[in-house]
Amino acid sequence: MSDSPEINPDSSSVPAADQPSLLEDLKELQSTASVEELEIAETSARAAIEAVVADTAANRPSGATPAPIAGPFIDFDRVSISFGDRKILDQVSFQVGRGQTLCILGRSGVGKSVSLRILLGFLKPDSGSVHVNGQEITSLGESGLQEVRKHVTMVFQNGALFDSLTVGENIAFPLREKGGLQEDQVQQLVTRLLNLVEASETINLLPSSLSTGQRRCIAIARALAAQPEAILYDEPTTMVDPIMGRNIGDLIQRLKLQLGITSIVVTHDMRFAIRLADLVLFLDSGQARFFGPIREFMECTDPHVQQFFTLDAYALPDVGEAVK
Numbered sequence: 001m002s003d004s005p006e007i008n009p010d011s012s013s014v015p016a017a018d019q020p021s022l023l024e025d026l027k028e029l030q031s032t033a034s035v036e037e038l039e040i041a042e043t044s045a046r047a048a049i050e051a052v053v054a055d056t057a058a059n060r061p062s063g064a065t066p067a068p069i070a071g072p073f074i075d076f077d078r079v080s081i082s083f084g085d086r087k088i089l090d091q092v093s094f095q096v097g098r099g100q101t102l103c104i105l106g107r108s109g110v111g112k113s114v115s116l117r118i119l120l121g122f123l124k125p126d127s128g129s130v131h132v133n134g135q136e137i138t139s140l141g142e143s144g145l146q147e148v149r150k151h152v153t154m155v156f157q158n159g160a161l162f163d164s165l166t167v168g169e170n171i172a173f174p175l176r177e178k179g180g181l182q183e184d185q186v187q188q189l190v191t192r193l194l195n196l197v198e199a200s201e202t203i204n205l206l207p208s209s210l211s212t213g214q215r216r217c218i219a220i221a222r223a224l225a226a227q228p229e230a231i232l233y234d235e236p237t238t239m240v241d242p243i244m245g246r247n248i249g250d251l252i253q254r255l256k257l258q259l260g261i262t263s264i265v266v267t268h269d270m271r272f273a274i275r276l277a278d279l280v281l282f283l284d285s286g287q288a289r290f291f292g293p294i295r296e297f298m299e300c301t302d303p304h305v306q307q308f309f310t311l312d313a314y315a316l317p318d319v320g321e322a323v324k
């Protein structure tokens, strides 16, 4: 199969220079562009990334970022939650290292989104602990949780954009909220973030005129404006076409490789998970049936995992090939 998905190498074991980057996207231009055009495109791509990285570091208020701790950035330890007499998560554990991407897979209703809401403190587990950068969050009050949400943010399916504000104003919103930036700095950062998500042409549009996929890219740019260390995505490829799905996947990958963002992605899309994940959490009947590297997941012989592959192969025929 010519376009079989590649399994991502463990990012921690690959030298940065060998990792794919935004600049690799430019290789696609090689068949059509002149050497000069390529150099300009490459230079501006590199400049956009470096500028966002620099701004991300420079504009973070001093003392606002907790010092990195040794150990996982996110640690979900034996977490259980029930609604009424329905146990949704039963002693579920997983860990995500800084800069890693975890994909949470499983059939409908197994608690994937509930896990994200627990991580953001919107739901309290009945038992277990959740640490973010070493801090236990399940016992925090609202002000403590708001502090955590500055470092771990969420991109919702619908983008959760303000419909009355233009795209540019939506992205500027968290920058202005945070304070400390001159208006021209806000505008520069908005431009750079839109370049990073390759949507600069949308700056003056209202969200209602965007496609679902574009709204998600803008939501990612707005999430980045808050300078998070981790981004949680709930079904980022639902209701978008395969090309837009691939663009969103490429963007999540770039944020990992270029900005070191930690990602947790809830998805039904196996191809997406194969391309992006360092780690997989597979939820089934309240339990973590599998947690570990994507490569081991692909070889997992647990009958529940195998059944998921089989069902997925019905929905997406060429994923079956990838699983074999």
Ligand SMILES: Nc1ncnc2c1ncn2[C@@H]1O[C@H](COP(=O)(O)OP(=O)(O)OP(=O)(O)O)[C@@H](O)[C@H]1O
Binding pocket: 083, 088, 106, 107, 108, 109, 110, 111, 112, 113, 114, 115
């Ligand atoms: N606040 C709540 N009160 C009661 N039940 C809830 C609540 N939140 C979620 N649930 C239930 O918990 C179960 C898991 O929900 P969740 O949204 O995590 O599923 P999911 O795995 O993300 O599924 P899908 O892939 O369909 O989005 C569902 O049965 C849902 O109805």
